Amino acid sequence: MKGFSILLVDDEPLMRLSMVDALEAVGYDVHAAASGTEGIDVIGQKTFDLVITDLRLPGADGMTVLQAAKDKASETEVVVITAHGSVETAVGAMKMGAVDYITKPFQMDELLLIVERISQVVVLRRENQDLKAALEDKFCFNGILGSNSRMRAVLDTIKLVAATDSTVLILGESGTGKELVANAVHQNSPRRDRPLIKVSCAALPETLLEAELFGHEKGAFTGALRQRRGRFELAHRGTLFLDEIGELSPVVQVKLLRVLQERTFERVGGNETIEADVRLVCATQKDLRKEVAQGRFRDDLFYRLNVVQVIVPPLRERQEDIMVIADHVLETCTGKLSKKLKGFSPPSRELLLRYSYPGNVRELENMVERAVALGHERDVIQPFDLCGFRSCPYLGGPQQEACGFCNEGLTGGKRRADVPLVSLAAAREQFEKEHILSVLERVEGSRTTASKILGLSRKALWEKCKRYGIPSAHGDNQDEE
Numbered sequence: 028m029k030g031f032s033i034l035l036v037d038d039e040p041l042m043r044l045s046m047v048d049a050l051e052a053v054g055y056d057v058h059a060a061a062s063g064t065e066g067i068d069v070i071g072q073k074t075f076d077l078v079i080t081d082l083r084l085p086g087a088d089g090m091t092v093l094q095a096a097k098d099k100a101s102e103t104e105v106v107v108i109t110a111h112g113s114v115e116t117a118v119g120a121m122k123m124g125a126v127d128y129i130t131k132p133f134q135m136d137e138l139l140l141i142v143e144r145i146s147q148v149v150v151l152r153r154e155n156q157d158l159k160a161a162l163e164d165k166f167c168f169n170g171i172l173g174s175n176s177r178m179r180a181v182l183d184t185i186k187l188v189a190a191t192d193s194t195v196l197i198l199g200e201s202g203t204g205k206e207l208v209a210n211a212v213h214q215n216s217p218r219r220d221r222p223l224i225k226v227s228c229a230a231l232p233e234t235l236l237e238a239e240l241f242g243h244e245k246g247a248f249t250g251a252l253r254q255r256r257g258r259f260e261l262a263h264r265g266t267l268f269l270d271e272i273g274e275l276s277p278v279v280q281v282k283l284l285r286v287l288q289e290r291t292f293e294r295v296g297g298n299e300t301i302e303a304d305v306r307l308v309c310a311t312q313k314d315l316r317k318e319v320a321q322g323r324f325r326d327d328l329f330y331r332l333n334v335v336q337v338i339v340p341p342l343r344e345r346q347e348d349i350m351v352i353a354d355h356v357l358e359t360c361t362g363k364l365s366k367k368l369k370g371f372s373p374p375s376r377e378l379l380l381r382y383s384y385p386g387n388v389r390e391l392e393n394m395v396e397r398a399v400a401l402g403h404e405r406d407v408i409q410p411f412d413l414c415g416f417r418s419c420p421y422l423g424g425p426q427q428e429a430c431g432f433c434n435e436g437l438t439g440g441k442r443r444a445d446v447p448l449v450s451l452a453a454a455r456e457q458f459e460k461e462h463i464l465s466v467l468e469r470v471e472g473s474r475t476t477a478s479k480i481l482g483l484s485r486k487a488l489w490e491k492c493k494r495y496g497i498p499s500a501h502g503d504n505q506d507e508e
């Protein structure tokens with residue numbers, strides 16, 4: 028089999044040659060060594076999928092070769108060849124990590140069979156790793172996790188627009204990941220080796236913001252004791268991220284518009300014209316069109332900024348991402364805090380999936396971090412760790428007035444003002460998901476029964492569960508796909 032590499036270490040020339048011949052005839056990629064020392068040398072230079080070594084060797088013995096192979100790469104498999112009647116040594120080798128042994132004298136077919144079995148396992152393992160890497164790649168781009176189709180589209184836009192110098196306007200509610208998007212645009216652009224400078228337009232009053240953006244000359248205003256370069260200058264040849272652009276005052280809006288039109292500016296209190304070779308990325312939680320319509324944001328500036336628009340959807344409209352992000356945060360936090368939590372219990376998953384996250388990803392992140400840090404269970408996160416109430420409807424108890432989850436997920440009739448402003452399709456999906464969850468709950472997780480009640484085929488239900496990230500319940504194994 029091509030691509031499967033074997034190192035064969037045996038000091039008996041005839042034996043070595045016939046083994047090499049037999050293995051090469053099948054198509055393996057074989058390297059031979061005539062002593063333990065030579066074998067260890069070769070291992071130092073190359074990593075093999077499999078090392079076959081005689082135990083009794085001149086120089087370094089087979090055990091030392093085994094150790095060297097495992098030290099180099101723990102995934103390298105080792106088969107030892109032992110003399111007839113020395114099974115104890117073979118057992119010792121297995122304890123040190125050998126996967127199998129073969130006793131001399133043996134038929135070549137016996138050896139080929141062992142090698143074939145091992146190569147199949149190795150190939151499978153490799154395929155699995157490739158698949159995992161591809162999956163990680165599919166769901167993650169520059170730290171932005173997302174399997175939802177709208178998030179995939181956002182990531183595609185980022186990849187495309189990053190290569191250009193176009194201004195990017197990122198829109199989305201608080202905590203949806205706008206800053207992550209801005210980072211990704213810069214990191215994937217030809218400007219990635221130059222600075223990414225960030226300014227929050229909401230953080231400073233008008234006069235200070237102006238000086239912050241464009242810099243100032245010495246004596247430009249009281250307190251301007253020396254000349255200072257602004258963010259536009261610092262971002263030269265790089266990217267300037269203007270966050271909360273909707274908060275810009277009319278005066279600064281005019282100045283920004285001028286920079287965008289002329290690609291030059293002056294420091295506050297100065298006459299020197301400075302070139303602005305800056306790629307602009309802006310973000311806001313506000314509905315900028317509405318701001319324009321109401322006269323609070325200049326339309327000419329809006330059109331200059333709105334070259335490529337990236338809308339980051341709120342988390343409640345991309346339910347598929349909830350568990351992807353929650354699992355990721357759990358893994359990172361457990362690692363950081365050296366805890367051994369394995370995941371979320373089915374009821375806590377349900378709770379996470381039902382919630383609407385007004386604070387979006389940031390809220391989910393904080394919630395999981397807190398649950399890991401303060402969690403009471405050693406194995407899995409339970410609803411209590413997330414919401415702080417011991418008794419709740421998820422645990423067969425009464426509804427808790429003070430609990431955000433209870434109020435939201437289980438009251439049934441939401442207040443009108445709370446109804447998310449989403450498309451009919453998104454609302455239908457939300458209802459469908461909640462209905463499937465309720466039915467599954469009533470039938471104790473049996474998908475067979477649930478599919479009958481719902482009038483769906485088992486496959487259709489399975490697909491919907493997968494789409495909505497509904498996990499299968501415990502004790503439902505016989506019912507699993």
Ligand SMILES: Nc1ncnc2c1ncn2[C@@H]1O[C@H](COP(=O)(O)OP(=O)(O)OP(=O)(O)O)[C@@H](O)[C@H]1O
Nearest residue numbers: 170171172173200201202203204205206207388389
């Ligand atoms: N898709 C995602 N995958 C992983 N983490 C995310 C994702 N989206 C957001 N986050 C995380 O959520 C938090 C909030 O993200 P970010 O600061 O980018 O949001 P924002 O939209 O800029 O919020 P705000 O409007 O409040 O400034 C960060 O810790 C970020 O790492």
Ligand SMILES: [Mg+2]
Nearest residue numbers: 202205206270
């Ligand atoms: Mg932000």
